[in-house]
Amino acid sequence: MLENNRTKTKDPIYLDNASSSPIDIDVINEMLPFLTGNYGNPSSLHDLGRKSTIAVSNARFRISKLIGSKYNEIYFTSGGTESNNLALIGCARMLNKINPSCKRILISKIEHDSIIETVNFIEKDLKFEIDYLPIKKDGLIDLDTFSEMVSPKTSLISIMLANNEIGTIQPIKALVEIAKAKNENTIFHSDAVQALGKIPINVNDLKIDMMTISSHKINGPKGIGALFIKQGLHIKPIIFGGGQELNLRSGTENVCAIVGFGKACEIWKEKLESVQTEIKRLQRYMIDRIVNEVPGSALNGSMENRISNNVNFSFAGINGEDLLIKLDEYGIEASTGSACSSNKKQKASHVLKALGLSYDQVRGSIRFSIGHQNTQEELKNAIDTLKNLIKEFRKINGVVLRE
Ligand SMILES: Cc1ncc(COP(=O)(O)O)c(C=O)c1O
Structure with a gap:
């Protein structure tokens, strides 16, 4: 019998559950x-x-x-x-x-x-x-x-x-x-x-x-x-x-x-409703904070008809891949989109292109996907780091946001 010995402080903040999720x-x-x-x-x-x-x-x-x-x-x-x-x-x-x-x-x-x-x-x-x-x-x-x-x-x-x-x-x-x-x-x-x-x-x-x-x-x-x-x-x-x-x-x-x-x-048959209600609350927390605190951010995809774990944003003047690499250095794991194709196949997202997004909007996108193991504290830390990194990247690249 294995014990669940996951220690939240040491583990990365894993926000890529749509790519793959930890085994229960x-x-x-x-x-x-x-x-x-x-x-x-x-x-x-x-x-x-x-x-x-x-x-x-x-x-x-x-x-x-x-x-x-x-x-x-x-x-x-x-x-x-x-x-x-x-x-x-x-x-x-x-x-x-x-x-x-x-x-x-x-x-x-x-x-x-x-x-x-x-x-x-x-x-x-x-x-x-x-x-x-x-x-x-x-x-x-x-x-x-x-x-x-x-x-x-x-x-x-x-x-x-x-x-x-x-x-x-x-x-x-x-x-x-x-x-x-x-x-x-x-x-x-x-x-x-x-x-x-x-x-x-x-x-x-x-x-x-x-x-x-x-x-x-x-x-x-x-x-x-x-x-x-x-x-x-x-x-x-x-x-x-x-x-x-x-x-x-x-x-x-x-x-x-x-x-x-x-x-x-x-397991999911038993707990789907209760767990997804909590994940939806975390999703709302994350989306609201990013919308209100990160200028030049736009949520991709309908808010109403959306599964509870998905948070996908485009950030103006940002290269999503550079941001992803920096987030990883800070122990925050996210994705630029579909991680289910091989790493070698880096191509602009056909999904975001189909939404009518510009090249820059597609390039500046990032997906966070929440799992039942994530806590609000983890999301808080991830959002704080995200905010700072976006500010830094924009400063380095001389990006000025238009109103
Ligand atoms: C919508 C969708 N279909 C199919 C797949 C492929 O599933 P698998 O990784 O089990 O081959 C994925 C993987 O991310 C997916 O997101």
Whole structure:
């Protein structure tokens, strides 16, 4: 049994929980037996194998409870990226077979790279046409624009539930209704990696066909995720082998990580409302202080339709990356946007560009993402440091703010 010995004074102030979040101690303790004694392969017919099978089943059940799905609608993958690949490529391959005359996919312009790069592949390899839905200045989708862009030929739509950079929550239920009214066979997928554990999700209420989730954003282990697929929808596999996960995702199950993911979901099911209320209070504290005390700051994305942990600002006359490096020196860990693509791939945020921000505004942006382990004292220290650093940078660079 591990004890939680985190010492707040020594640890950095970690405000990058949307990139990855610390594993809960209860999650680790539930995983430990599967790293030591319970090493059986769930496909094996002996006792240790059966123990693993039961553990995987329990986890599947816990995950289904958090999203309101059936137990057998959860398929384990290696994470959000793989789930998005499986959802889109698997569906495109299925559509190619059953309806080759309808080969149009619609995604929003602010999707995660694991959606954008996947539709690029589908466009080239499977010869689908891709439509990119613009978004409004506040990071939300306009229902009329969406309605105009969905054609009866649109056979697959993928719109994220909450955005990873600006935290905006899209009106998925309304979008599904509009899409299905145009073509009841249109398949609707949503990337809910950043929404899971932040807002209540019920796949039946949303009426979506597929949904992507990932463990490490909700205080579970990395390298494990799942795809919800509505019963009766038979997408094609993209990984072939031993036929695990009902023949859709071959490969020996990562039992220990699956157990951790299940436990993390169970914890969030119990405490979602109370913890998110507290995180929202911290978010409000941080946003109010920055707006009031840092001149030349602008919040990116809607305040109202926003997950509780996200704080994304552009600071006039500031290079976000320089600021990030300096903050890190002071023990404050944040991000310039999506940290889920490799470090080598430094490019201007396509999300902020889609909001209509100028080059300087995009360059001057920073994302803080709050976790349940953060305290108001930590945020206070982070904001005080941020204020001083911005002042210093502007002084060094001779930046004068216009009223
Ligand atoms: C919205 C969104 N989708 C997908 C992913 C990829 O998830 P994973 O890191 O589990 O591959 C991320 C990671 O940040 C994300 O934020």
